Amino acid sequence: MKPTLALVAHDAKKDAIAAFAERNAQKLSDFSIVATGTTGGRIMDACPALDVTRVRSGPLGGDQQIGAMIAEGRLNGLIFFIDPLTPMPHDVDVKALLRLAVLYDLPTALNVSTAEILLRSARLAGLQSTSKTPEVSLIQK
Numbered sequence: 525m526k527p528t529l530a531l532v533a534h535d536a537k538k539d540a541i542a543a544f545a546e547r548n549a550q551k552l553s554d555f556s557i558v559a560t561g562t563t564g565g566r567i568m569d570a571c572p573a574l575d576v577t578r579v580r581s582g583p584l585g586g587d588q589q590i591g592a593m594i595a596e597g598r599l600n601g602l603i604f605f606i607d608p609l610t611p612m613p614h615d616v617d618v619k620a621l622l623r624l625a626v627l628y629d630l631p632t633a634l635n636v637s638t639a640e641i642l643l644r645s646a647r648l649a650g651l652q653s654t655s656k657t658p659e660v661s662l663i664q665k
């Protein structure tokens with residue numbers, strides 16, 4: 525089974541993630557990709573051969589769906605091109621998604637240069653274990 529990588533981008537970063545996907549289409553074909561609605565549409569347009577599953581658009585719950593996948597141990601990595609200059613109606617969802625990525629020690633990239641590094645890491649390719657279960661005391665509460 526292929527490792528699963530989530531791709532998400534805010535509107536100001538959609539061109540950047542489409543270009544990232546096009547540039548790395550070969551490498552991305554090693555992954556099952558899950559993406560928020562609009563981001564996924566842009567990636568599918570840019571790279572029709574990729575295996576992309578779309579969840580809801582971010583502001584309509586997509587960030588939370590990706591967060592749930594992290595909590596369930598179903599993601600191997602997250603690439604999320606955030607827009608640091610624009611207020612978002614779903615800011616709390618963005619924050620919750622990033623919180624879970626940190627909590628579960630999920631390999632995560634928030635900008636293009638880190639995403640390029642992450643995509644080439646042995647850890648992301650599933651050669652080493654990925655996200656860690658958080659402290660037992662956290663789970664039992």
Ligand SMILES: O=C(CO)COP(=O)(O)O
Nearest residue numbers: 560561562563581582583
């Ligand atoms: O808003 C997003 C992430 O917070 C992304 O959602 P879309 O890919 O649907 O635009």
